[in-house]
Amino acid sequence: xxxxxxxxxxxxxxxGKKRAKKQSTRVDMxxxxxxxxxxxxxxxxxxxxSKNKAMDITFPAPPEGPPPPPTKNAVTFMLTKEDRxxxxxxxxxxPDSKENPPTALTEINYAPxxxxxxxxxxxxxxxxxxxxxxxxxEERQRTKMADTTFxxxxxxxxxxxxxxxxxxxxxxxxxxxxxxxxxxELKLLKISKFVNVDMTPAEADLLKAATGxxxxxxxxxxx
Amino acid sequence: MPKIxxxRSNPSLDMxxxxxxxxxxxxxxxxTASFREAETVTVITPKARSVADKxxxxxxxxITIDNTGRVYFDAQLSGGNGPRMEVLDSIVQNYKIAVDxxxxxxxxxxxxxxxxxxxxxxxxxxxxHNRKKMNESGLGIPSDSLHNEIGSLALYGMKIxxxxxxxxxxxxxxxxxxxDKETQKKIMPRICIKADFDAPYAAVKQVIKALTDKKQYHFxxxxxxxxx
Numbered sequence: 001x002x003x004x005x006x007x008x009x010x011x012x013x014x015x016g017k018k019r020a021k022k023q024s025t026r027v028d029m030x031x032x033x034x035x036x037x038x039x040x041x042x043x044x045x046x047x048x049x050s051k052n053k054a055m056d057i058t059f060p061a062p063p064e065g066p067p068p069p070p071t072k073n074a075v076t077f078m079l080t081k082e083d084r085x086x087x088x089x090x091x092x093x094x095p096d097s098k099e100n101p102p103t104a105l106t107e108i109n110y111a112p113x114x115x116x117x118x119x120x121x122x123x124x125x126x127x128x129x130x131x132x133x134x135x136x137x138e139e140r141q142r143t144k145m146a147d148t149t150f151x152x153x154x155x156x157x158x159x160x161x162x163x164x165x166x167x168x169x170x171x172x173x174x175x176x177x178x179x180x181x182x183x184x185e186l187k188l189l190k191i192s193k194f195v196n197v198d199m200t201p202a203e204a205d206l207l208k209a210a211t212g213x214x215x216x217x218x219x220x221x222x223x
Numbered sequence: 224m225p226k227i228x229x230x231r232s233n234p235s236l237d238m239x240x241x242x243x244x245x246x247x248x249x250x251x252x253x254x255t256a257s258f259r260e261a262e263t264v265t266v267i268t269p270k271a272r273s274v275a276d277k278x279x280x281x282x283x284x285x286i287t288i289d290n291t292g293r294v295y296f297d298a299q300l301s302g303g304n305g306p307r308m309e310v311l312d313s314i315v316q317n318y319k320i321a322v323d324x325x326x327x328x329x330x331x332x333x334x335x336x337x338x339x340x341x342x343x344x345x346x347x348x349x350x351x352h353n354r355k356k357m358n359e360s361g362l363g364i365p366s367d368s369l370h371n372e373i374g375s376l377a378l379y380g381m382k383i384x385x386x387x388x389x390x391x392x393x394x395x396x397x398x399x400x401x402x403d404k405e406t407q408k409k410i411m412p413r414i415c416i417k418a419d420f421d422a423p424y425a426a427v428k429q430v431i432k433a434l435t436d437k438k439q440y441h442f443x444x445x446x447x448x449x450x451x
Binding site: 029032033036039046047052056148170173174177185188 | 252272278288
């Protein structure tokens with residue numbers, strides 16, 4: 001009756017012994033492998049390993065009266081269009097000031113490695129505190145200091161009068177990335193005294209002259 | 224001369240280890256893949272190097288600013304749908320807008336929105352594609368001092384997030400397992416500013432002003448880690 005047809009008709013009758021034919025146990029795996037690699041390629045190409053990170057920042061509450069401008073050991077950065085950045089040190093003197101020469105802006109770049117940039121400037125300005133901070137960092141490595149203690153001590157170093165204060169002034173054409181880049185640099189150097197304020201008209205004029213006459217002061221409000 | 228017989232080698236080779244490896248990798252990538260949800264707004268965050276170990280907060284008010292300076296709002300609070308709905312309730316109460324049950328469900332899955340609050344019901348009634356269009360044709364959520372909508376929104380979110388945080392802390396204290404400082408920090412509500420790297424700083428500054436006007440001073444700037 002139902003019999004599996006045996007191949008060929010080879011054995012001529014020899015004995016009636018019927019043997020189930022040994023079937024190959026091999027399966028063609030090619031389609032499966034194709035599929036596996038297809039999926040593999042898909043997931044490898046769509047996987048994104050980059051994760052967003054958080055940068056904590058605190059802005060000061062608006063002071064009650066007009067704040068006295070910090071003039072000792074201050075560096076003021078002026079950010080403007082085309083990723084350009086200028087700075088001046090300490091107090092600002094307008095063109096008509098009598099006792100002091102008027103402030104001049106110096107152009108600097110956002111620390112591309114190997115060049116003299118913002119980082120070198122701030123390290124230079126913050127020399128004393130920088131040494132203390134380096135020592136503190138070393139101590140932390142050695143003694144496994146708690147994070148909170150570490151931060152407190154960083155702040156106490158920063159609050160000393162000889163530590164640098166950074167003032168960030170961005171005009172209306174600066175991009176967000178410029179500010180983040182600058183703050184990032186400050187965080188790397190553990191400088192925690194920085195403020196973000198508006199330009200005075202005199203400063204805006206100076207910046208205008210430095211960039212070639214087209215800088216606009218930040219508008220008070222968009223819309 | 225007799226011919227030298229080359230031994231015939233079998234042309235099929237054993238692929239099993241390769242297949243094993245392939246499937247192992249497939250499994251790994253499938254399990255680790257987390258698909259990004261369709262976003263109503265896409266921004267490229269700026270790069271930063273100083274924040275290598277800082278994870279994003281879990282209890283977050285997310286203010287997105289795109290490359291033209293439009294402002295968007297989203298509440299991703301750790302309590303999930305409950306607190307998110309409460310944020311909508313606060314908006315409805317304060318801004319007197321009408322939102323029915325269907326739109327309330329839409330609110331839970333709409334992600335960031337970037338329209339004036341008065342237009343929120345209309346926005347919720349549309350599908351994803353048209354929402355995106357509506358976002359892109361408008362000016363974003365107002366942040367000027369006259370219509371400080373983004374500040375109010377952030378304030379509602381922070382209030383609800385803070386209440387949740389306090390509840391969780393008290394609950395942990397009651398069960399004699401007070402949360403340590405690190406955990407507390409992780410579940411503290413935070414205002415996250417997720418601005419495009421090309422966004423005009425004036426727009427970001429105005430949002431920060433809108434928030435400081437509402438007495439919110441702590442922010443988290445969302446950045447991408449720079450590959451070095």
